Amino acid sequence: MSDYPSVTLRVALGPETLLGPGKADLLAGVAETGSIAAASRRMGMSYKRAWYLIDTLNGCFREPLVLSSKGGSAGGGAALTDTGRAVLDLYRRLQRNAATAVAADLHELATLAAPAPP
């Protein structure tokens, strides 16, 4: 995110069930690359951390969000489940609708900020 002003949303579904822009980007990366390793590389995140985040997410929902397979002739891979796609789509919609709802106030807040250094 390089545009200012902007807002990002963090969703708490429970004390351990947190969803923000980082996890959403990771889910999107898995959907687009078909691989946890490729998704983590794209984000400059270690594979270990990506795996940990996905494992945590999987345990927070009624169904896993990501299914992965190891090895095989295709070298393994990962994909979003139906629930994973639903969660990602809902998060994206929440984020979009929140940004729209606050646009005018955000602009007003930005007028109070110091100008960016040249």
Next chain:
Amino acid sequence: MSDYPSVTLRVALGPETLLGPGKADLLAGVAETGSIAAASRRMGMSYKRAWYLIDTLNGCFREPLVLSSKGGSAGGGAALTDTGRAVLDLYRRLQRNAATAVAADLHELATLAAPAPP
């Protein structure tokens, strides 16, 4: 925040100008207690960290958000400036309006989450 599901908003006005629930609570604490030390104690935050956050915030806006005085017969104190009050009020309104805008989708997302442990 102990209610679920809930959303929190983080505002980026520039690469270094970030405002989220923690800084907003700190500003509110200064307004209510008249003291950076009391505000930080109330949040379980070190005085040093509270002072650093406020110093950073002050540098991010056209006017400081918090003015503090040291010593004197009253033992010093701190208060929000007009800009500080405006920033806090705007942040609170952003947060409220975002929460309202996403309520229905948030409820739908919560139905996908695993039940909380008993």
